Amino acid sequence: MPAIVLATLNSRYAHAALGLRYLRANLGRLRDDSAIREFIIRTPVRQIADELIAEAPRIIGLGVYIWNVVESTALVEVLKREAPEIRIVLGGPEVSHETEGQRIVALADYVVTGWGDVTFARLASAILEGPRPLMKVHAGEQPALDTLRSPYGEYGDADLAHRNVYVEASRGCPFKCEFCLSALDRSAWPFPLEPLLADLEHLYRRGARHFKFVDRTFNLKLANSTAILEFFLRLIEAHPHDPPFLHFELIPDRLPAALRALIVRFPPGVLQFEIGIQTFDVAVQQRVSRRQDNAAAEANLKWLRGETNAHLHVDLIAGLPGETVETFAAGFDRLVALGPHEIQFGMLKRLRGTPIARHTEAWGMRYAQTAPYQIESTSCIDAPTMQRLARFARYWDLIANSGRFVRTLPLVLRDAPFDNFLRLSDALYAALERTHAIANEELYEQLYAWLSSEAGGRTDGRAALADDYRGSGARGKLSFYDGARRHRSAAFGGSTPQRQRRHAAGVLA
Numbered sequence: 001m002p003a004i005v006l007a008t009l010n011s012r013y014a015h016a017a018l019g020l021r022y023l024r025a026n027l028g029r030l031r032d033d034s035a036i037r038e039f040i041i042r043t044p045v046r047q048i049a050d051e052l053i054a055e056a057p058r059i060i061g062l063g064v065y066i067w068n069v070v071e072s073t074a075l076v077e078v079l080k081r082e083a084p085e086i087r088i089v090l091g092g093p094e095v096s097h098e099t100e101g102q103r104i105v106a107l108a109d110y111v112v113t114g115w116g117d118v119t120f121a122r123l124a125s126a127i128l129e130g131p132r133p134l135m136k137v138h139a140g141e142q143p144a145l146d147t148l149r150s151p152y153g154e155y156g157d158a159d160l161a162h163r164n165v166y167v168e169a170s171r172g173c174p175f176k177c178e179f180c181l182s183a184l185d186r187s188a189w190p191f192p193l194e195p196l197l198a199d200l201e202h203l204y205r206r207g208a209r210h211f212k213f214v215d216r217t218f219n220l221k222l223a224n225s226t227a228i229l230e231f232f233l234r235l236i237e238a239h240p241h242d243p244p245f246l247h248f249e250l251i252p253d254r255l256p257a258a259l260r261a262l263i264v265r266f267p268p269g270v271l272q273f274e275i276g277i278q279t280f281d282v283a284v285q286q287r288v289s290r291r292q293d294n295a296a297a298e299a300n301l302k303w304l305r306g307e308t309n310a311h312l313h314v315d316l317i318a319g320l321p322g323e324t325v326e327t328f329a330a331g332f333d334r335l336v337a338l339g340p341h342e343i344q345f346g347m348l349k350r351l352r353g354t355p356i357a358r359h360t361e362a363w364g365m366r367y368a369q370t371a372p373y374q375i376e377s378t379s380c381i382d383a384p385t386m387q388r389l390a391r392f393a394r395y396w397d398l399i400a401n402s403g404r405f406v407r408t409l410p411l412v413l414r415d416a417p418f419d420n421f422l423r424l425s426d427a428l429y430a431a432l433e434r435t436h437a438i439a440n441e442e443l444y445e446q447l448y449a450w451l452s453s454e455a456g457g458r459t460d461g462r463a464a465l466a467d468d469y470r471g472s473g474a475r476g477k478l479s480f481y482d483g484a485r486r487h488r489s490a491a492f493g494g495s496t497p498q499r500q501r502r503h504a505a506g507v508l509a
């Protein structure tokens with residue numbers, strides 16, 4: 001039985017915790033007396049507690065994030081009640097700031113704020129072997145990245161076969177967008193390239209196919225980003241029938257020629273870029289200290305959409321200080337016109353420690369008190385309107401981002417995407433009174449009803465919906481369509497996820 005158990009509650013099984021793997025890999029001689037135990041947030045806390053207590057560890061190190069802090073707090077409560085002899089050490093972004101007043105911090109024995117890679121090892125050894133640490137909160141040391149032991153050996157074969165493999169080519173971000181936790185980083189630090197490429201190669205050979213780079217800004221340090229893309233191009237050339245799927249986060253206004261020249265060479269179904277636009281409104285950008293060249297961002301998105309096979313997932317945030325529904329709508333329409341495959345319509349959240357707190361009073365920012373601390377109203381958007389936007393975001397995910405309605409969506413959006421989708425969203429909510437647990441066929445029926453009621457009924461709605469339904473492979477019953485033809489599947493490598501395949505059949509506009 002291991003003396004140290006490193007545990008966390010991931011948001012879903014597909015997400016493996018990279019942070020815990022760094023901690024274990026860097027435990028030194030304690031590594032072999034440790035184990036990683038991952039759960040998901042939907043697992044009952046009772047079950048998690050029973051499993052952890054059954055291992056009788058002396059230390060439990062718990063990774064605490066915005067998506068699991070509620071459940072983790074409940075877990076620590078049970079652990080402290082039923083096995084008070086186990087020392088609980090917390091770490092992770094959610095307990096790295098504003099620790100005072102957090103219930104989970106009060107319950108735990110120790111907290112490491114910030115990077116835990118080497119500080120956890122030091123603390124664990126002091127807990128196990130003395131001298132007993134006196135302080136409760138320990139500021140995590142930020143060692144040079146080339147001194148860290150690689151975490152990738154901590155991924156098991158089942159992880160590589162069934163889960164996203166998170167990888168990291170750099171840590172930190174030099175920008176200061178006030179809504180983002182990375183605004184607190186002093187800089188961005190790259191990992192040494194050669195060992196990283198060797199790790200990537202080894203992961204591929206062991207079976208990893210879904211690589212998600214967690215770098216905040218992959219396209220910041222050109223030499224490294226080009227070397228990594230070149231590496232994957234070589235890998236694909238060597239294994240054309242078994243390509244990986246690669247996810248990178250990019251800043252939108254920096255795509256130099258050297259990077260473009262590599263991106264165009266990737267085949268379909270391999271590259272996915274998550275690109276933060278957040279807001280197109282210049283005054284709002286300045287207010288939250290986001291430096292962004294909108295014209296360059298637009299030109300780059302247009303180029304990526306028109307000239308490359310990359311799947312584009314672009315982020316916007318609703319509820320920023322000073323953003324009105326009108327300015328947000330203008331930005332949304334501007335983005336739809338650029339044709340990304342997905343728009344992540346995110347509601348602003350006040351992350352612990354982020355500088356956006358300075359706007360709370362001036363812009364009447366009211367946030368939920370419990371995680372994920374979502375915006376409820378601002379001086380520019382009242383609470384009922386904010387709820388309408390949150391419903392829009394949810395239905396947008398179901399209808400647009402899911403890729404299930406690639407033929408129908410353009411009929412909904414037409415020449416005023418935001419306004420039209422908002423009307424659809426209001427109508428859906430009026431009819432369904434919920435945004436979750438909506439059966440596939442029910443959604444089709446609702447879309448059909450809405451399209452039929454629009455401008456005296458859109459005759460092409462039925463055909464588009466029928467096409468989308470047929471394409472999805474579903475075999476249920478619809479009032480306006482009976483019959484199923486076989487669906488043509490596009491030629492992709494085996495690693496391309498379903499949603500990205502569906503999007504390849506159409507675009508947002």
Ligand code: B12
Pocket residue numbers: 009010011012015016017018019020022023060061062063064065066067089090091092093094095111112114115116117120166168179180181182214215216346347349351352372
């Ligand atoms: C992967 C990821 C996700 C995954 C979930 C992964 C999972 N395991 O389930 C998905 C995509 C689902 C996700 C969603 C969201 N995420 Co996210 N995500 C990340 C991301 C990109 C990578 C995390 C990672 O692996 N980092 C690399 C490792 C090495 O760093 P680390 O995890 O921080 O671990 C280090 C320390 O924290 C510490 N540590 C970690 N665990 C432990 C445990 C112990 C015992 C100790 C001592 C130390 C310790 O040591 C580690 C090594 O130094 C980060 C950004 C980033 N690059 O970190 C954002 C990040 C974690 N997410 C963030 C946010 C805000 C969100 C969303 C709210 C965004 C949204 N949609 O609005 C949602 C949450 C939705 C919800 N349900 O509430 C914030 C975190 C805020 C917070 N307080 O937790 C981050 C930091 C992004 C940012 N810069 O703002 N996310």
Ligand code: SF4
Pocket residue numbers: 173174175176177180181182183216217251276
């Ligand atoms: S939003 Fe992106 S660019 Fe801005 S601070 Fe966060 S990671 Fe950096």
